[in-house]
Amino acid sequence: xxxxxxxxxxxxxxxxxxxxxxxxxxxxxxxxxxxxxxxxxxxxxxxxxxxxxxxxxxxxxxxxxxxxxxxxxxxxxxxxxxxxxxxxxxxxxxxxxxxxxxxxxxxxxxxxxxxxxxxxxxxxxxxxxxxxxxxxxxxxxxxxxxxxxxxxxxxxxxxxxxxxxxxxxxxxxxxxxxxxxxxxxxxxxxxxxxxxxxxxxxxxxxxxxxxxxxxxxxxxxxxxxxxxxxxxxxxx
Numbered sequence: 001x002x003x004x005x006x007x008x009x010x011x012x013x014x015x016x017x018x019x020x021x022x023x024x025x026x027x028x029x030x031x032x033x034x035x036x037x038x039x040x041x042x043x044x045x046x047x048x049x050x051x052x053x054x055x056x057x058x059x060x061x062x063x064x065x066x067x068x069x070x071x072x073x074x075x076x077x078x079x080x081x082x083x084x085x086x087x088x089x090x091x092x093x094x095x096x097x098x099x100x101x102x103x104x105x106x107x108x109x110x111x112x113x114x115x116x117x118x119x120x121x122x123x124x125x126x127x128x129x130x131x132x133x134x135x136x137x138x139x140x141x142x143x144x145x146x147x148x149x150x151x152x153x154x155x156x157x158x159x160x161x162x163x164x165x166x167x168x169x170x171x172x173x174x175x176x177x178x179x180x181x182x183x184x185x186x187x188x189x190x191x192x193x194x195x196x197x198x199x200x201x202x203x204x205x206x207x208x209x210x211x212x213x214x215x216x217x218x219x220x221x222x223x224x225x226x227x228x229x230x231x232x233x234x235x236x
Contacts, residue, residue, distance in 0.1 A: 146198070
């Protein structure tokens with residue numbers, strides 16, 4: 001009996017740490033914590049009822065995932081995002097997204113497909129409900145799960161890092177739910193098509209659809225960035 005009581009605080013700490021991890025990722029992705037902003041270890045420890053060591057351990061883990069920057073003798077910060085980020089993202093994203101989606105089509109199992117469809121249900125619900133934050137979060141989860149299905153230890157870290165800025169770039173340009181409904185319907189349909197291609201083990205089609213999906217995202221962000229009446233320079 002004494003052993004069970006002694007173990008209980010550790011279990012509670014694990015749960016609190018998991019809650020903190022989910023919440024901190026959410027705040028960074030949705031830019032509630034701005035890129036480059038200081039993350040106060042002590043404040044988090046007090047808010048989530050944890051001691052400093054598990055918070056510090058989580059910071060190191062999230063730094064490895066790309067959410068946080070840690071430097072010696074300096075406070076932790078949310079990973080910075082300079083004005084070069086948008087250009088750099090769209091230079092590299094197609095390679096990483098296409099590779100991970102193609103590998104997912106080669107490695108997917110029935111349970112993987114079922115999980116992807118559950119995440120897609122959340123994405124559609126967010127689109128239909130006009131919930132921008134939920135839509136961004138579900139989109140992040142969708143593409144991250146594809147990376148997990150790809151089962152490639154070298155590719156996943158790069159995809160995870162891209163997804164962080166994909167969510168933050170999206171949050172920058174979609175601050176209000178004024179997105180074109182037809183464009184959102186197209187994006188949701190492309191998700192369904194990606195799942196179908198992965199389920200059929202058709203890497204070529206899966207890669208082609210995710211490339212079109214990224215191009216749709218690029219055009220949408222360019223349209224938000226350019227004031228009405230100005231022409232968007234062609235990339236062709």
